[in-house]
Structures are given as C-alpha cells and as structure tokens.
Amino acid sequence: MKVAQEAKELLAKGEDIIDLSVGELDYPTPQNVKDAAIRAINNNQTKYTLNAGTIELRKAISEKLERENGVEYSPNDIIVSNGAKQCLFNAINAIVYVDDEVIFSAPYYVSYPEMVSLAHGTSVIIPTTEETGFKITAEMLRQKITTHTKLLILCNPSNPTGSAFSKKELEEIADVVEKGKFYVLTDEIYEKMIYDDNKFVCFASLSQKIKEKTVVVNGMSKSFAMTGWRLGYAAGPEHIIKAMNKIQSHTTSNASSISQAAAVEALNGPQDFIETMRKDFEERRDSFYNELTSIKGITCYKPEGAFYLFPNVSSYFDKSSNVMKITNSFDLAMYLLYDAKVAVVPGSGFGSEGYIRLSYSTTKEKLSEAVERIKNSLYKLS
Ligand SMILES: Cc1ncc(COP(=O)(O)O)c(C=O)c1O
Structure with missing residues (x-):
C-alpha cells in the first residue's frame, strides 16, 4: 500500500511512472457485457x-x-x-x-x-x-x-x-x-x-x-x-x-x-474475449520473462498462469545507491520507484522476503521499457 501510495503521488506530480503493481487487466470490459448492464438499468433491474x-x-x-x-x-x-x-x-x-x-x-x-x-x-x-x-x-x-x-x-x-x-x-x-x-x-x-x-x-x-x-x-x-x-x-x-x-x-x-x-x-454470451486476452498475456509473459531474467543476479520461476512474475532479487540486498542502502524487498521497491520510476510490490507483503511482484498487465513496449529502467537502476548499486 505504501509503494502504491507513493507511486500515485509521483504520478500526480507528472512523473513518468510505469506501474507494474496493478492487479487487474488493462482491457476494458467486453462491449456485450456493458450493453447488458445498460439494458438492466433501462429495464429497472435496479x-x-x-x-x-x-x-x-x-x-x-x-x-x-x-x-x-x-x-x-x-x-x-x-x-x-x-x-x-x-x-x-x-x-x-x-x-x-x-x-x-x-x-x-x-x-x-x-x-x-x-x-x-x-x-x-x-x-x-x-x-x-x-x-x-x-x-x-x-x-x-x-x-x-x-x-x-x-x-x-x-x-x-x-x-x-x-x-x-x-x-x-x-x-x-x-x-x-x-x-x-x-x-x-x-x-x-x-x-x-x-x-x-x-x-x-x-x-x-x-x-x-x-x-x-x-x-x-x-x-x-x-x-x-x-x-x-x-x-x-x-x-x-x-x-x-x-x-x-x-x-x-x-x-x-x-x-x-x-x-x-x-x-x-x-x-x-460469446467467450472469444477470454482466449484473445489469454493469448496476449501468454506472449507478454514470454517476452517479459526473457527480458527480466537477462538482468544479472535475478532468478525467476516461469509461471504457468495469472499475470505476475515473482523474481528473486535478494542478490541486490546489502548493496547501496548514493542515497540509500537496500536491505530488503521494501527498500528495493522504494529504490526502483524513485530511481527507475517503476512501481513494483515488495515480496514481504505476500509473506516472502527476497522477492518482488511485477504485473505484466500492460503493453509489451512498457514492459520492455520497465526492464531497461530496472536493469540500469540495479546495475548502479554497489
Ligand atoms: C488471489 C486473489 N483472490 C481474490 C481476489 C479478489 O478478486 P475480486 O476482485 O473478485 O474481489 C484477487 C484480486 O486481486 C486475487 O488476486
């Protein structure tokens, strides 16, 4: 919540934040579903x-x-x-x-x-x-x-x-x-x-x-x-x-x-939305996974489902930037937010220290850009 709050504040200040903390699809609700809701309102199903x-x-x-x-x-x-x-x-x-x-x-x-x-x-x-x-x-x-x-x-x-x-x-x-x-x-x-x-x-x-x-x-x-x-x-x-x-x-x-x-x-109603979305997310997972695991010191289980990667980032603990020392996943998430301008969720929130959660519910272009930024920020740590 703290990282999300900080990310929101930075976004409000006009900072170019790539938000990989999201837990929802970057797709609109299918039109037939929206139409059914509008019909329900007009039919007084209220x-x-x-x-x-x-x-x-x-x-x-x-x-x-x-x-x-x-x-x-x-x-x-x-x-x-x-x-x-x-x-x-x-x-x-x-x-x-x-x-x-x-x-x-x-x-x-x-x-x-x-x-x-x-x-x-x-x-x-x-x-x-x-x-x-x-x-x-x-x-x-x-x-x-x-x-x-x-x-x-x-x-x-x-x-x-x-x-x-x-x-x-x-x-x-x-x-x-x-x-x-x-x-x-x-x-x-x-x-x-x-x-x-x-x-x-x-x-x-x-x-x-x-x-x-x-x-x-x-x-x-x-x-x-x-x-x-x-x-x-x-x-x-x-x-x-x-x-x-x-x-x-x-x-x-x-x-x-x-x-x-x-x-x-x-x-x-028609179910084709699901398969289109699923395929798109599978492609995003593949490219995002390949790019992310090319960063030295990051290991990651290649997931079978959902839309998150949960890489092990502990090799970057006990390193420092010129402004802060990274001791845990929360510090690393804060550092990535301020330095890389990428919002991620610390693994400690999910009961597992040593990891961060990255959502790939965004475009491939943004995911590639996010990986570049994360890589540059991590490589600056010593
Ligand atoms: C594992 C899991 N269960 C339940 C939920 C809640 O979903 P809903 O939006 O239907 O309340 C979420 C939402 O992120 C989730 O990730």
Whole structure:
C-alpha cells in the first residue's frame, strides 16, 4: 500500500511512472457485457435481488461450473457476492472459529492472513520457494495438520507467483484432504489465465468426497476484466453456503443487481474475449520473462498462469545507491520507484522476503521499457 501510495503521488506530480503493481487487466470490459448492464438499468433491474444472487445468475454459474469445470452444483449451493474477496471473507468466517488453524502457503494473497485474523483463527503458513515452483506438496501439508486444522486455502493459479498446480499435484493434495477432517477453500479467480500446455483443474472436480469438503471461489474480475463491477461467486456444501448467506445478509446484502445482469451475459454470451486476452498475456509473459531474467543476479520461476512474475532479487540486498542502502524487498521497491520510476510490490507483503511482484498487465513496449529502467537502476548499486 505504501509503494502504491507513493507511486500515485509521483504520478500526480507528472512523473513518468510505469506501474507494474496493478492487479487487474488493462482491457476494458467486453462491449456485450456493458450493453447488458445498460439494458438492466433501462429495464429497472435496479432493486434488491435475492441475498444469494438472482436465480438467473446462479443458474448461469451452475451451468458454467458443470460445462467448464466438470462439477455439478445446484443454484442453492451457490452464492454471489461483491467480488471473490467477499466470498473468501464470508467462507472463512463461516468455517473458522476461535483458535481454528488455517493452512496456506507463502507467498500468499495478502488478504488471507488478515481474513483469518478477523475470524479469530490462526494462520499456519507453509513457506515455499521458486525451487518447488512455489507449490506445496502433499508431504508439506501433512506435516502441518493438527487436531485444530479447520481449513486449507489453495490459490490456483497463484497471486503473487503465477504458479498453477497440475492435476497430478492436486490429486496428491486431495489424497491428504480426503483423509483429514478439514475443509478446503480454493481461490480460482485466475482460472482463465493459464499458459502453454497447462490445464486448469477445479479442485472440487477431483472426487465427490473432495467436493463435499471444498468451497470454490471464482468471479468476473480477472476473466472478464470486471474488477470494478465487484462480482464474485462461491459454490460449496449447502450448510456452508447457507452460513455465508447469513453473514452476507447482515453485512452487505446482495451484490449489485446491475453487475449481476452483466455477469449473466459474461457467462452465457460469446467467450472469444477470454482466449484473445489469454493469448496476449501468454506472449507478454514470454517476452517479459526473457527480458527480466537477462538482468544479472535475478532468478525467476516461469509461471504457468495469472499475470505476475515473482523474481528473486535478494542478490541486490546489502548493496547501496548514493542515497540509500537496500536491505530488503521494501527498500528495493522504494529504490526502483524513485530511481527507475517503476512501481513494483515488495515480496514481504505476500509473506516472502527476497522477492518482488511485477504485473505484466500492460503493453509489451512498457514492459520492455520497465526492464531497461530496472536493469540500469540495479546495475548502479554497489
Ligand atoms: C488471489 C486473489 N483472490 C481474490 C481476489 C479478489 O478478486 P475480486 O476482485 O473478485 O474481489 C484477487 C484480486 O486481486 C486475487 O488476486
């Protein structure tokens, strides 16, 4: 947040900042989706809806989950919320009680530990590194399970690392889950951003037993460039969805009726936007990865998905510029912001010191320019 704030202030002063801290697509929402929202307004679909979301949208989500992910949910097992973020919050609060343990890996999506704390639970963090593709293994999971374990959170593909699990890797984790007495919350918001021959697999689709223990979270933000519409959804066991429904009914009530109408069109309308966007991001990842890893001292896991690179920059720690000494990823992010005029996010924010997160949700030209600037600034350090 501090880096983003500084970056905003520099931008406001007219500085030429390349912002690689963004967590959203640099594409507008598809026109057919925008048109559906305008129609909804003109048709006066502007009132409260059912708390869990309109039947029409939950039906569209149910069909999507069956068609694309091979998993069956009735509309009653689905809740629509204000973004995937609210689904995560509701699910964690529905499942986790005082002193329950919640397992997830680091680097993690920044909100997981905060949400666990808000539910009075305890985060049990499994550190991962680029050597294992930032992925937990069945064995790593097994070692963290206690009698207090209540929930495992998976983020697939991952923010901030972009790594995505193969079916085999998920099956190995599922094996441990099947034998345990805890739930799984699988954050699949980057489902569509998956590259090369990698195939996205929804965790709940692995078996009936797994489905009964899993809450799937997904949404419109990343697949349809709809971050501002605040529309996410969760599907899971009926008793958990019911509890999430109660939490939502006493906090925000339904997600925007207009965004819900737009989401129906996004899910049921033409899907070519997704493939065009996916291909574009795959090309950006390839060129950005090649350019970035040509910088001496930077190593990086080549991610299977999402739109971030998470390079190891620790070889530049304990070096100095003429104005500051770099001791950690926060210092390095600040230095790159002031010297290279490139905004990045320090890995410490995601629970992994030694790294920075770079988003490639911008043009190839800007990405090349950013790499040149980063390289020049890093090579000045001694
Ligand atoms: C891993 C992950 N989960 C959830 C979200 C929240 O998405 P939404 O905009 O649908 O709330 C984000 C957004 O950046 C994310 O990166």
